Amino acid sequence: MKATINQSIHDVIISGAGPVGLFLACELALSKCSVLILEKAENPHSPLKQLPFGIRGLSAPTIEALYRRGLLAELEIHKRLKNPHTSSGQGPQRQAGHFAGIPFHEGNIDTTQWEYRLPGSPETSLISEMAELETILTRRAETLGVEIRRGFPVTDVGQTNDNVTVWSANESFQAKWLVGCDGSRSTVRKMGGFEFAGTEPEFTGYTTLADIKDPEKLRPGRNVTSKGMYMQSQPGYVLIQDFDGGAFHSSETAITREHIQEVLRRVSNTDVTINTLHTATSWTDRARQATRYRNGRILLAGDAAHIHSPLGGQGLNLGLGDAMNLGWKLAATIQNRASENLLDSYFAERHPIGAQVLDWSRAQVAIMRPAPHARALHAIFRDLINTRDGATYMAGRVWGIHMHYDLDGSHPLVGRSVPDFQFENGTKIGELMHDGRMILLDFEENAALEALANTYAGQIKYISGHAKDQLGLSAVLIRPDGILAWTFDGSADGAAHLTQILRQYWNVVVH
Ligand SMILES: Cc1cc2nc3c(=O)[nH]c(=O)nc-3n(C[C@H](O)[C@H](O)[C@H](O)COP(=O)(O)OP(=O)(O)OC[C@H]3O[C@@H](n4cnc5c(N)ncnc54)[C@H](O)[C@@H]3O)c2cc1C
CATH class of the missing domain: 3.30.70.2450 (Alpha-Beta Plaits)
Structure with missing residues (x-):
């Protein structure tokens, strides 16, 4: 049979309308990219996506990402449900999570150790349902103009220096870029020439x-x-x-x-x-990770890039973190607002986070083995987790509080999620991030910073105003994914340093 060649060229084709593909599509469309999603399944509904099978724990970076795009309030199910993984016990004895099946308790978690989490920040963990999350993301993607074709399994991929071709049965589609978000058995990963390295399962x-x-x-x-x-x-x-x-x-x-x-x-x-x-x-508990996330014009995100056991519930969070990190970078590359170095920072930043999650999963398996050595370790871990520092460490890891990227800057907040600064009129910075733009937040109305922001007006949004708690800072640069790229305490030449930082991101200055 003759293949049908679709003439329209999208900016990006995404393989897979799972949560990661949908979230990435939303991020790209928010930045005015044209996006086509090809999804294998004809019907998005499945009992495995509904409760109880579809239950998924969301951690702080995911909750913040949804909040920063105005989607958090749309999640309803967590308001009606108790988390079966964590609901046993009351008050301080309430189970807050587990490591290898060993519970840690609410009352042991010392949140004062998280000195940069401001009061009133979004929650650190929530339960959700896959079906609800996908419904919310599908609605948003369609509102933003994303085209979703269901019943279109990607069967093969090819690329030139300028574009990609994607085959689905006897049809082919073209785009500038392809992102494989097609899950653990990703066709894009296999056909796109990616190595998937890791360890074999034990259970x-x-x-x-x-x-x-x-x-x-x-x-x-x-x-x-x-x-x-x-x-x-x-x-x-x-x-x-x-x-x-x-x-x-x-x-x-x-x-x-x-x-x-x-x-x-x-x-x-x-x-x-x-x-x-x-x-x-x-x-x-097979744990594997792609050894690169980009091959030319083909990228991977979510389970297509990394798999591990669901112990501790991290895969969805990891994948949505990929999408939040990749979306604005790929959009800026497509629109020639940034060099491909920015796109390559996707792998540099996300691969280590993925590797940590794989190791977290392996560590749990190691002490769950039905063997005397593992049982001995398990007993020691149980003692440690029941201490204040132990429970705080576990909660920090499981809820993603310590997630950070290794960026250029000496302040401990650089590379971390921006605290949810609240202005004197009650508005919080997270509420001003719905449009997905980079923000220069100037607490002290520094004229040199405002002038610099104006020269980058096409790339960054300048917001000034006093916050109730500024954590000793005078200004910060917030990336579209909510990560702090720069902090300023008011003591040195902020504009000169900020200029260097901005040059790492953008290659076009709009005068
Ligand atoms: C029992 C269990 C419990 C879990 N609990 C948690 C938890 O509490 N917290 C957490 O963070 N994670 C959890 N996870 C992991 C989480 O579900 C996954 O990491 C997450 O669904 C990955 O999302 P994704 O979009 O990358 O892939 P998927 O959700 O697998 O979506 C991939 C999509 O691609 C489509 N597709 C596949 N092949 C093709 C193709 N060739 N062409 C086009 N489309 C294709 C599929 O139909 C699917 O729609 C759990 C997993 C399991 C199994």
Whole structure:
């Protein structure tokens, strides 16, 4: 059959309308890029995206990203739900999260150690549902003019110096750039010439919804056993980890009632009986990461760029962080507002963050192994996590409080998320970031800074005003992704230093 060649050339084609592809499309469209998403599935709805299967924990960088684009208020489900991973206990004994199944508690977390988090900042963790998140992002993408074609699996990709061609069955599409956001088995990654390096799995994990004849035989909460782990967070909804070297998941065999019953009996050391298995899915702790995120005009983001176990719930957050980092850089490159060095900083900044998450997942697996050495380590970790510093460290890592990029600057805030400065009229800086532009925030109405901002008026927005707590700062430069690129304490020649910083970002000065 003859291939249909679509004549229109988009700025960007994104493969995959999962949360990362949708969020990236929104960021690009916000910067006036034309975006086409090709999505394999004809129907966006799936029981695996709905509760209880679709539950996802969001951490601080994701919550801030949604807040800074005016989307946080649209999330509804967390207002009605208790987090089954964290809801046990009350007050200070409320479970705030876990590491390898070991809980850390609200009352042990010393938030005064996070000296740059201002009171009234968005929350540090929330639960969400994949279906709700995708619905919100799809609505926003379509409002911003993104074209989404469902039932179009990307089957092959090619590129020249000037553009990319993407094939879906017998049709081809052209764009200046292609981003693979097509999940863990990414076709773009495979066809685009990327290496995917990492470690093989130690277990198969199962998420199941079943009618259990005798659920009282299962202990409540998360149970690390001599064979693995199981947790029944609500009647019939059971998570299991079976240290089989990932063999079952890799075999791609259908999951039957008999199989789940056998695994659950073995892992829980009970003779529990499953009457009916309604829904089940499996996953592993395979941990791999692309060794580069860009090959010419093809880029990767989200699970297409990195996979690891869902322990501690970090994959979605990591992927949305990729999208927030990449969107404005790719838009600036397409519009010749920045050199390709800026685009290459996507890999330089995001690959180390991904590597840390993979190691976080591996560390949990290492102490969950059903072996005496791991059990000994597990006991030591339990003691440490129950200390104030231990719980604070865990919360800081799990909630992404310590996430930072290695940028040029000596102040501890450079490379970190901007604190949510509040002006005297009550407005917060996060509320002024909906348009996705870089902001020069000048607390002291410094004339030299305002003049510099005017020369970069096409790239940056100048905002001046006193904040209730300025954290000892006189001015800051906030990137479109909410990261602080520069801080000024008022003591040196701020305009000269800021000029150097701005030159790292933009290659066009609009007079
Ligand atoms: C049990 C479980 C629990 C989890 N819990 C959490 C949690 O609490 N917190 C957290 O942060 N993360 C969690 N994760 C991880 C999280 O779900 C993923 O990291 C996240 O969904 C990745 O988003 P994505 O958009 O990159 O990929 P996906 O969500 O996989 O989306 C990829 C999209 O690409 C499409 N696609 C695939 N191939 C093609 C193709 N060839 N052409 C076109 N389209 C294609 C797919 O249909 C899909 O729509 C969990 C994962 C699991 C399995």
